[in-house]
Amino acid sequence: MLGIPELLDALKGLRAGAILNPTSVTEDLRHLADVLHDRKVLAALFGPEHGVRGDVQYLEKVADARDPRTGVPEYSLYGQDFASLTPRDEHLRGLDALIFDVQDVGSRYYTYLATMGLAMRAAAKHKRRFLVLDRPNPIGGLAVEGGMIDPGMPSPNMPTPQTALVYPGMCLLEGTNLSEGRGTTRPFELFGAPWLDPQRLADDLARERFEGVGFRPSSFTPTWDKHKGQRCHGVQIHVAYPRGLDAVRLGVAAIVHARAQDPAKFRWRTEKYEFVEDKPAIDLLTGSAAFRTKAEEGTSVSQLCALWEADRAAFARERERFLLYA
Template identity: 40%
Template sequence: MVSVKSGLDVLIDEEFQPLRGKRVGLVTHPAAVDRTLRSSLERFAEAPLTLSAIFGPEHGLHGQAQDLIGVTEEESRTVTRVVSLYGKDVASLHPSKESLEGLDVLVIDLQDIGTRFYTFQATMLYCMQVALPMGLPVMILDRPNPLGGLEVEGPVLRPGYESFVGAHNIPVRHGMTMGELAHFYADKLGLPGELLQVVRCQGWERDRYADETCMPWVMPSPNMPTLDTALVYPGQCLFEGTLLSEGRGTTRPFEICGAPWIDASRLAEEMNAQGIPGVYFRPVCFRPTFQKHANSDCGGVQIHVLDRADFRPVRVGLALLQSMRRQSIEQFRWRTEIYEFVENPIAIDLLFGSDRERLAIEAEVPWEEIASVWEEEEQAFRHELRPFWLYP
């Protein structure tokens, strides 16, 4: 285990020198803490600057809201105005120009989970798209990718499938930090990169997972309680695009999945028989307390990651999805309600990044064959992102 400093820690060590005397807007949430577990909000409120505006992402400034729940403007312990960047419509996902007026710099300190559909990196991008063309500098306080920065997995986003869970055409597991993504987005979208500053982490190397650093883990969202959750999330979030439970309403969201009509033992036996590397599937019965199948007994599996080096979460999610559909073809349904403010395409297509995977699943193409077409896209993105690496 190594000692790692976040961008916030580095800024504190510098006594906020780059921001002294400036009017600052801060985009943050509860997981943005320093090495002593004090939040960036507390630190900025005490710093020698004027905290003029605070912006809260999905789940709210205080991390209290469940997924898909709009958040109105909130209270903070300061007298600063607080603006929600996850309200009741798609327009609320972007800061308004009016909310940024009068600022000297917009600072973004958010903990990502290294996954395209984890929305904090989309919030960062949307902030950059508004602020940078206004001539407003943006500072990213970088944090390690808790899944490490070497592995890339899953399909890239195709044109026409952009949304809050797919703001740019990157793979599902992207292997980058927020700071690296910021430079990548600025370059690919032609944003004025000279106004972008990334305060880098110190001591982090990209082959290290979150538990291989001394940095504390704080839940970045209500259903991301541990690193174990984050490890499986790139594949298990796909279940949001179905009527199967992804384990919300349990103490092991995303690690557990299933439905009332699933035969747990049969599913676990079928999954384990495939010999998928790095993982074991344990049959479980669970009763969600909210969301899908609340207060109903569900059969399913818990995903136990045995070897992170071999484990490929997106492929595991695809394999599980296919096995559950095959076992319960009459009950299986895709989620068709409005998802992240989008009615069409449907949720599963937004999550995969196109309809290609859904159509292949419906055609009963084996998951290994579906995933094989990702390999060229994954390899191409590895080469594309390499120039934007900030860490060895």
Template identity: 35%
Template sequence: MLLGIDRLIRRDIDPALLARLTGGRIGMLTNDLALTSDLRRGREPLAADGWRFSVFFGPEHGLSGRAREGEHVGDAADPVTGVPVRSLYGADVRPAAVDLDGLDAVLVDLPDVGARFYTYIWTMSHLLEACADAGVAVVVLDRPNPLGGRLDQAEGPMLDEEAQSLVGRWSMPIRHGLTIGELARHWVRTRAIDVELHVVEVTGWRRSETALGRQELTWMPPSPNLPSAATALLYPGTCLAEGVNVSEGRSTAVPFRVIAAPFIDGERYAAAITEAGLPGLAAVPYGFTPLVRDHAGEACEGVLLHVTDPDALRPVHTGVMLLSLLAGLHPGALEERSLIPMPGESDWTPLEKLFGVKGAFGQITAGEWDDPNRLAVPEWTEQVADDLLYR
């Protein structure tokens, strides 16, 4: 399998586009976590080969990929190439006209996890619009969706666009099944973004393939708290825990595989999850003391989640049920979190933005989303049919 970045390094792309890129002034939206197939940071071999980079753009976690979640990152210089780095996760979330002035194209090479609320894709959406305004071409160097691309496994709900944040701008399901290149094509087409878009496709990948198994041997965490492909598979559901007063395991060895809090009875919680019969999932009692965020420094009890059948697992439904069951076990203990929005975001709560539905906390804890059929999004397959690049 060759990634989009691999093909660019090999100069295995349209000759006319290659000539424009090698002879032009280039920007690049990327980070240190976007590796080539031979495990090099993508921008390094390009710079070594003489590509003329004028600026790098950094998403959440910065160009290094090391900043904490939600931490605003400032502008800097790339320690590898010396090229200026413009942060798109801080005071600004999209490039200004001056940032794009004189550029011929911006490359996009970012890892993704296949969940709507992963901020990298929305940073790309802002870049597409800014480049449209500036008359700058965008070239997406595509990568596989690590959760696979089976659209029958997509899970909603569809985002209510009143939510408006960097975890969701436009209507789409939580587990979407597209690559970042396909998402770019979808948005350019459906949002009428007048930008010159090119996608350098992955070769040798099929929609049925996930990063589980052999690819885990070279898994590079796409952000600090996604240490494995199995974690990424759970993430579209367990990330919902960020919207309530429990720990999802940041600062531990198993982030997004645990749900715990001082008020949880881990034995009862594990038993309730087992009794619910959630497909592809097993839960065992588990305790830890988080170092950051909710309940930092407090002993917490809860569960550790194991994926027993990745094809059967429905991560969003799993995440909904984890909160619904917890609310039933400990009435009144589960509470919704609040957070100061970033510039330009709505005033919806974090859980409402993540789930994409106004009043999400009350609905989920009341069991209104317990039926997995409520998360079905059959319309999504038809909506993206014209944007698919892989079979």
């Protein structure tokens, strides 16, 4: 059961703002913006990455606008800089409450939890009620993978539940010049580059012995994003048994074995990424420079993942008292 039915009674007589995206639907698949508007409580919408209706693509800014269905103002929470990620003072002053109802996929660099945290701070500053509608985590929410971020370190292409399974690791490819499958119907399940040997890559990944995971040599042509219009060669990931999948290790293996085929053609992404220009994207994604530095030394998949073991154990202990559904 979702939190929407109980929310509606709690909002009677209030002016509410809502942070929503295309996942913000009722059990009968009505968008929450339309439901709140019909109940005459919706005063403003706030668009996170990709916008309230999901019509803005990866790394594109969301503009202030009016929602085409309700006519309610939509204020951007994903503009051109860090300041744009927080609701502005003038947009909160006329509200009694702020609602957050966006599906998460259980990965730190999926942007919506950061959006929620910043909005919570803004609501607290103005003494506004903040209501979070709970939704089940599609990949379970209990596995701890990867490392903690260094102090100071600060998406939907998610067409299927299968995508959510591999995303926590395969999103690391955004920090490289490998295509992570954007511009195809299988983002994050497909990856490759024009110079790769797909059979060799599939064989190398199979030797890493991922239980219940298969690797099929594949070729594809992205319709947009990296290598747009170019024939790419790589693999399609098939997860037969999701339980026990270490998606971050999967992403690490993809980078290690793709880089090993031609280190001269493999590159780390140096372009601006999520508003940051002075750090490589891979350092933001992994949380520090340690992974990149060790990968450039030819470190193995298991040794790279071992860099994060102490962090994983510490985080698992720290989160214990916050778990609701374990």
